[in-house]
Amino acid sequence: xxxxxxxxxxxxxxxxxxxxxxxxxxxxxxxxxxxxxxxxxxxxxxxxxxxxxxxxxxxxxxxxxxxxxxxxxxxxxxxxxxxxxxxxxxxxxxxxxxx
Amino acid sequence: xxxxxxxxxxxxxxxxxxxxxxxxxxxxxxxxxxxxxxxxxxxxxxxxxxxxxxxxxxxxxxxxxxxxxxxxxxxxxxxxxxxxxxxxxxxxxxxxxxxxxxxxxxxxxxxxxxxxxxxxxxxxxxxxxxxxxxxxxxxxxxxxxxxxxxx
Amino acid sequence: xxxxxxxxxxxxxxxxxxxxxxxxxxxxxxxxxxxxxxxxxxxxxxxxxxxxxxxxxxxxxxxxxxxxxxxxxxxxxxxxxxxxxxxxxxxxxxxxxxxxxxxxxxxxxxxxxxxxxxxxxxxxxxxxxxxxxxxxxxxxxxxxxxxxxxxxxxxxxxxxxxxxxxxxxxxxxxxxxxxxxxxxxxxxxxxxxxxxxxxxxxxxxxxxxxxxxxxxxxxxxxxxxxxxxxxxxxxxxxxxxxxxxxxxxxxxxxxxxxxxxxxxxxxxxxxxxxxxxxxxxxxxxxxxxxxxxxxxxxxxxxxxxxxxxxxxxxxxxxxxxxxxxxxxxxxxxxxxxxxxxxxxxxxxxxxxxxxxxxxxxxxxxxxxxxxxxxxxxxxxxxxxxxxxxxxxxxxxxxxxxxxxxxxxxxxxxxxxxxxxxxxxxxxxxxxxxxxxxxxxxxxxxxxxxxxxxxxxxxxxxxxxxxxxxxxxxxxxxxxxxxxxxxxxxxxxxxxxxxxxxxxxxxxxxxxxxxxxxxxxxxxxxxxxxxxxxxxxxxxxxxxxxxx
Ligand code: HEM
Ligand code: SF4
Numbered sequence: 173x174x175x176x177x178x179x180x181x182x183x184x185x186x187x188x189x190x191x192x193x194x195x196x197x198x199x200x201x202x203x204x205x206x207x208x209x210x211x212x213x214x215x216x217x218x219x220x221x222x223x224x225x226x227x228x229x230x231x232x233x234x235x236x237x238x239x240x241x242x243x244x245x246x247x248x249x250x251x252x253x254x255x256x257x258x259x260x261x262x263x264x265x266x267x268x269x270x271x
Numbered sequence: 272x273x274x275x276x277x278x279x280x281x282x283x284x285x286x287x288x289x290x291x292x293x294x295x296x297x298x299x300x301x302x303x304x305x306x307x308x309x310x311x312x313x314x315x316x317x318x319x320x321x322x323x324x325x326x327x328x329x330x331x332x333x334x335x336x337x338x339x340x341x342x343x344x345x346x347x348x349x350x351x352x353x354x355x356x357x358x359x360x361x362x363x364x365x366x367x368x369x370x371x372x373x374x375x376x377x378x379x380x381x382x383x384x385x386x387x388x389x390x391x392x393x394x395x396x397x398x399x400x401x402x403x404x405x406x407x408x409x410x411x412x413x414x415x416x417x418x419x420x421x422x
Numbered sequence: 423x424x425x426x427x428x429x430x431x432x433x434x435x436x437x438x439x440x441x442x443x444x445x446x447x448x449x450x451x452x453x454x455x456x457x458x459x460x461x462x463x464x465x466x467x468x469x470x471x472x473x474x475x476x477x478x479x480x481x482x483x484x485x486x487x488x489x490x491x492x493x494x495x496x497x498x499x500x501x502x503x504x505x506x507x508x509x510x511x512x513x514x515x516x517x518x519x520x521x522x523x524x525x526x527x528x529x530x531x532x533x534x535x536x537x538x539x540x541x542x543x544x545x546x547x548x549x550x551x552x553x554x555x556x557x558x559x560x561x562x563x564x565x566x567x568x569x570x571x572x573x574x575x576x577x578x579x580x581x582x583x584x585x586x587x588x589x590x591x592x593x594x595x596x597x598x599x600x601x602x603x604x605x606x607x608x609x610x611x612x613x614x615x616x617x618x619x620x621x622x623x624x625x626x627x628x629x630x631x632x633x634x635x636x637x638x639x640x641x642x643x644x645x646x647x648x649x650x651x652x653x654x655x656x657x658x659x660x661x662x663x664x665x666x667x668x669x670x671x672x673x674x675x676x677x678x679x680x681x682x683x684x685x686x687x688x689x690x691x692x693x694x695x696x697x698x699x700x701x702x703x704x705x706x707x708x709x710x711x712x713x714x715x716x717x718x719x720x721x722x723x724x725x726x727x728x729x730x731x732x733x734x735x736x737x738x739x740x741x742x743x744x745x746x747x748x749x750x751x752x753x754x755x756x757x758x759x760x761x762x763x764x765x766x767x768x769x770x771x772x773x774x775x776x777x778x779x780x781x782x783x784x785x786x787x788x789x790x791x792x793x794x795x796x797x798x799x800x801x802x803x804x805x806x807x808x809x810x811x812x813x814x815x816x817x818x819x820x821x822x823x824x825x826x827x828x829x830x831x832x833x834x835x836x837x838x839x840x841x842x843x844x845x846x847x848x849x850x851x852x853x854x855x856x857x858x859x860x861x862x863x864x865x866x867x868x869x870x871x872x873x874x875x876x877x878x879x880x881x882x883x884x885x886x887x888x889x890x891x892x893x894x895x896x897x898x899x900x901x902x903x904x905x906x907x908x909x910x911x912x913x914x915x916x917x918x919x920x921x922x923x924x925x926x927x928x929x930x931x932x933x934x935x936x937x938x939x940x941x942x943x944x945x946x947x948x949x950x951x952x953x954x955x956x957x958x959x960x961x962x963x964x965x966x967x968x969x
Contacts, residue, residue: 182449183519184473219451223469242898243837247471251838253766253848257502257517271846271900316668341460341543343583347663350580354702370444370461377579393447400440403429405573407704408580415429415573416706419713 173203175237176211177244178224186247186259187221188237194221197261198248201229201237236263245270277313277334278364278384285372285394286382288360293332303330313364320348327357335380337365346378353379353409372397379409423486423789424569424717426534433576434531437538441465442524449521464544464582466512466537467523471841474518477540478530482550482568482592483511483792485535487779490790492533494775500526505775507760507768509601509832509883510589511549511792512540516839538576543584545575545659551593551600552793555718556755556801558747562611562622564594566715567651570706574652581659585666586674588659589631600794601910603639604630604886606676607658614645623647628658628688629680632880636916637677640685642692650696653705657696661688721787726752726806739865740812740823745803752805756786758798758815759822759830763859767833767851768796777818785811796832797825828863828870828937829855832883836876836893837900843876845893845900850874853930867937870950871909886910888951889936890917891929902929906936906962907954918959921967932966939965 176189177198187194188201189211195201204211208226215221228240239245249270250258258267277297286292297313298306300322311332314320323330333352335345349361360382363375367385372394375383403415413421426434441461448458462468466477478493485493493513497505500522501515508514518526530536540547548568555563571590575581581588591600594611602608608627613620623645630639646654665683667673680688728751732738745754758778760768770778778798782790785807791799803811815821824830831854834840836847851874858864873887877894884890890905901923908917924932937950939962944953954962 179469179473182521184469184517186472216455219449223455240898242900243471243841243843246837250472251516251848252846253838253852319664340457341583342668343543343581344664344668346580346583347660354698368457369447370440371583374577374579374582390452393443393452396443400436401577402432402436404579405433405576406578407702407706414706415433416710418429419427420707420709 173229173231174205174208174226175201175229175239176204176208176224176226177201177239177247178216178221181219181222184222189215189224196259198237198239199235199261199263232269234265236265236269238269242271277311278362282364282384283362283382284385284388285398286360287376288381290360292360292382297332297334314345314348316342316344318348320351323352324355327352327355330357331359332362333357333359334362334364334384337363337367337371340366340368340371346374349375349378349380350409369393369397373400377404377406377408377410377412423484424565424714430573431531431534434534434536434538437465437536437577438524438527438531441527445520445524460542460583462520462523463542464539465523465527466540467518467520468541469841470516471837471839473516474520474523475839476515476518476523476526476537477508478513478515478535478537479540479547480511480513480535480792481572482548482554482565483552483794484554484565485790485792486788487783487790489533489535490775490779490782492529492535494772494779496526496529497772497775499529504769504771506766506835507770507792507796507798509794509796509881510547511552511794512547513792514835516835541587542582543586543588544582545578545584545588545590548572548575549589549591549600549605549794551595551598552791552799553599553746553755553801554594554791555720556746556748556753557595557597558749559597560595560749561613562594563718564592564609564611565718566711567609567611567624567648568592569714569717570652570711571655574655574706581663584659584663585668586671586676588662588676590655596912598910598912598914601883601886603627603914604632604636604883604910605639606631607655608639612645621647624651624654626654626658628692629677629685631675631677632883632885633675634672634878634880635677636880636885637681638914638916639677640680642685642689648711649705649708650700651705653699654692654696656704657692657699660695660699661691665691720749721789721802723750723753723802724804726804728752728805730805730808736823737809737812740821741808743823743827744825745808748802750802753802754805754808756800756803756808756811757793757825758800758820759824760797760820761824761830761855762819762822763824763829764852764856766848767831770798774818774820777814777820781811781814795825795830797830824855824859824864826869826871827865828858828867828872828933831855831872831874832887833874834876834882836874836882840876842879843893844895845876845902847874847876847882847891847893850891850902850926850929853926854933857930857934863937866941868949870937872933873908883910884908885916886914887917888949888954889933891933894923896923899925901925904929904932904936904966906959907951909951913951920959920963935965936962
């Protein structure tokens with residue numbers, strides 16, 4: 173599926189398009205299908221997100237959203253070398269899927 | 272006559288000179304080299320400003336185009352003209368933005384025709400950003416080092 | 423150390439207000455991201471993988487305890503309690519908010535610091551030998567010249583939209599501890615005989631760099647008189663600004679211009695521009711250099727013991743590894759290692775910064791240096807005080823005796839933090855340093871400079887590593903290329919790739935294998951690099967890829 177991600181303009185935090193707004197949690201990301209361009213243009217113009225882009229992702233057996241590219245998986249959770257600073261998700265599967 | 276290039280005086284948003292602006296368009300550097308009567312020229316980023324040095328006294332307007340604000344060749348072109356004694360109008364045109372104004376002014380530009388009009392208040396603040404300066408440049412302001420050591 | 427006067431202070435204060443205004447206009451939508459980006463970059467603010475990243479300048483790596491404490495406060499107040507010291511003697515914070523950035527710059531300005539021109543296509547923070555003013559082999563302290571150039575390059579009206587970034591390093595000794603010839607301009611301050619005795623001037627090298635086409639800067643002028651230093655630099659920059667390539671970002675650095683024109687032609691153009699500039703008169707008054715130099719007068723060293731009690735072997739090892747000969751024989755320079763085995767190279771917590779600040783105040787004339795090796799230096803420590811310094815460092819986890827060893831790894835942030843990365847750098851550094859520390863091989867191998875970059879931009883200087891590792895993307899997985907034989911010192915050379923890349927485990931094993939080859943082949947007193955230069959690539963290739 174296709175999901176959208178970017179950074180919050182004010183805080184810089186990594187965010188994910190959840191269908192109505194931008195969430196801090198990758199698991200909230202929704203499939204945007206063919207609407208990517210339109211949503212990206214609208215949201216960026218409204219400054220609700222900064223430099224957003226569309227990426228490929230899948231949903232795993234546990235229902236978790238998994239970005240296809242390693243870079244976006246690192247963005248989803250945080251630096252692999254500072255796990256103490258991870259985004260506090262409800263996903264308890266740990267870091268195995270990131271790398 | 273290839274006078275169809277360039278900005279008209281109406282498009283000039285800021286001008287720091289008292290003389291009458293040239294009322295017609297500019298020609299390319301190449302044409303200026305051929306036409307002995309051209310008094311207004313437009314410099315593109317790839318042009319060598321030094322080609323104009325032999326004709327400076329007949330020029331009244333030089334436009335320096337910034338098709339993209341990130342291309343800084345026009346700053347060198349401007350200084351080179353001023354260093355050679357050019358005293359006519361030096362107009363920055365194209366993608367001229369608020370945050371480039373103070374540097375352009377220091378390089379010798381004395382008129383500005385941005386392709387999108389700038390917020391007046393923001394622009395006036397930008398022109399006044401630097402009460403003092405570190406480098407000697409075309410504006411001939413006394414530098415900080417000069418002030419530190421003036422007798 | 424240099425101290426701001428009212429002018430310097432007013433300049434950084436004005437810059438804070440300018441940036442506050444720019445950030446406001448961005449948040450109000452008056453600036454697009456495309457327009458804002460170069461402006462924020464010129465204040466060191468990137469948008470990185472997880473948040474905004476702020477790079478703070480530490481001009482020529484020198485700072486005092488108050489400044490180090492301010493860096494600690496910023497780490498706690500605006501970031502997540504730590505910072506990352508970089509190879510260009512800066513510090514980076516990884517978790518900054520745009521809406522805080524102007525306040526951070528304002529805090530920095532209160533301690534005479536800034537983030538001006540730490541990014542963007544302008545003249546960047548000027549770096550220098552981290553042992554400046556301290557090293558026994560120094561001919562001339564390069565810092566006054568670096569400070570003169572800092573002022574000249576700050577807000578330079580002509581050179582703020584160069585084809586690409588521009589980095590300058592200044593040294594003042596034969597030994598090169600600043601990777602001088604891998605900079606866009608490298609300057610060595612030299613002394614030559616003249617009618618009136620000795621005359622000081624600057625040797626200019628231009629067109630060095632790393633990145634995807636690494637190049638060693640050729641000499642372009644053997645001697646620039648000191649009262650023409652700025653004029654000559656201005657001429658170098660003007661030729662670059664006018665003729666550097668702008669059609670392709672990857673060919674825009676000055677190294678490509680110098681390479682395409684040839685050093686002789688570039689030099690000719692610079693000389694022509696220089697002759698013109700001399701007539702224009704852009705040089706600051708000569709008294710300005712004298713004024714700046716006064717701030718760098720040597721501190722009041724006092725005589726004291728020149729030997730120490732070596733009965734504690736751990737202490738003795740640290741002294742042997744981490745201290746450096748000083749001009750004054752009762753002193754040494756002491757390296758604080760930010761490379762604990764298994765740690766993140768260059769990271770320091772706020773508490774560690776405060777401890778370093780305290781030690782500087784107490785034992786090093788209130789001075790610290792950020793080293794291009796991502797360590798911190800106490801430049802002037804009395805030999806009599808060394809044990810106390812070491813004890814305090816040990817307690818804080820800052821006492822690793824590993825300067826210039828394989829544990830002293832330079833690593834860029836890599837895929838853990840950097841949006842341009844192909845692969846992670848930090849975990850490799852952690853695993854390699856841990857492995858060598860545990861097996862005790864660090865000491866056996868001796869001096870070995872290992873440098874890791876997470877992509878071809880080469881922020882981790884991998885081209886200049888005795889061993890270099892480069893992260894590449896192999897069908898969406900991390901892969902690493904190994905290279906051997908680089909050096910950024912006075913014996914500068916570029917490393918050569920060994921062959922096909924490795925996965926993470928593979929490259930760590932490969933590093934061990936090449937050190938095996940070295941240990942088996944080394945002659946008396948040879949470093950890894952010397953052995954490699956003598957025996958060549960083949961034996962290493964054989965060990966890595968042979969049947
Ligand atoms: C995480 C954010 C960073 C980004 C986005 C970044 C980006 C880049 C890029 C694009 C280049 C290549 C420039 C070129 O060749 O034109 C480069 C070079 C370089 N970077 Fe970084 N960098 C980052 C962090 C660092 C850090 C943390 C250090 C120090 C440890 C560093 C030190 C260098 C050095 C020394 C070079 C020089 C190579 C040269 O002269 O060509 N960078 N960086
Ligand atoms: S080398 Fe590449 S991965 Fe590493 S910090 Fe530089 S740009 Fe990022």
